[in-house]
Amino acid sequence: MTLNHVHLGTKDLKKSVEFYTSVLGFKKKFDHEPGVFLENTSGFLIAIDPVGEIPKFPSWYHLGFCLDSEQKTLEMYRKCKSLNVSIVRELAQKENEYASFFITDPDGYKIEISWHSE
Numbered sequence: 001m002t003l004n005h006v007h008l009g010t011k012d013l014k015k016s017v018e019f020y021t022s023v024l025g026f027k028k029k030f031d032h033e034p035g036v037f038l039e040n041t042s043g044f045l046i047a048i049d050p051v052g053e054i055p056k057f058p059s060w061y062h063l064g065f066c067l068d069s070e071q072k073t074l075e076m077y078r079k080c081k082s083l084n085v086s087i088v089r090e091l092a093q094k095e096n097e098y099a100s101f102f103i104t105d106p107d108g109y110k111i112e113i114s115w116h117s118e
Contacts, residue, residue, distance in 0.1 A: 005037070005044065006063060008109060009051030015106045016048050023085055023103075024065070024111075054107045062102065062110035073099040073115040080113075 010016040017036060020026040026038035026046060035049030067073045070093075077091050080103050088110060089102035100114030 003044070005047055007047040007049070008105075008107070009054055010035075010048050010107050011051070011054060012106060013048060013050050019085075019105050020046060020048070023080065023083060057109075062112050064112040064114065067113065067115045070096065070099050070115050070117075073101075073113060076113050077101050 008016070013035060017028070017038065020038050021028070024040070026040050029037040029039040029045060031037075032047060032049070035047060038046045038048065067076060074091075074093075077099075080087060080101075086104045087101060088104055091099065091101045093099040096117060098114065098116045100112055102110055102112050104110055
């Protein structure tokens with residue numbers, strides 16, 4: 001069984017689509033009225049629909065994305081900093097073992113970006 005997609009609500013569809021495409025590299029797959037499906041290079045989908053209210057999740061809840069290398073994780077961290085993306089946990093790194101940090105999307109969904117040597 002393979003995890004195929006996650007479905008998120010947003011207060012501003014245009015802003016969310018821009019975030020996931022420009023920051024995380026997703027591309028529009030197809031419209032899903034009134035929302036949209038985005039896809040990354042691994043084939044993972046994010047469905048985003050406009051909603052009246054964003055649900056409150058526990059503080060530990062997040063989406064996790066792994067990158068292929070420590071260098072790509074550091075590059076993504078620098079990219080997020082340069083784009084003024086909200087970083088809610090700064091970079092934690094042990095060289096050649098792991099690197100990770102947490103950001104939030106425009107609606108406050110927490111996202112972990114990481115690399116692990118194992």
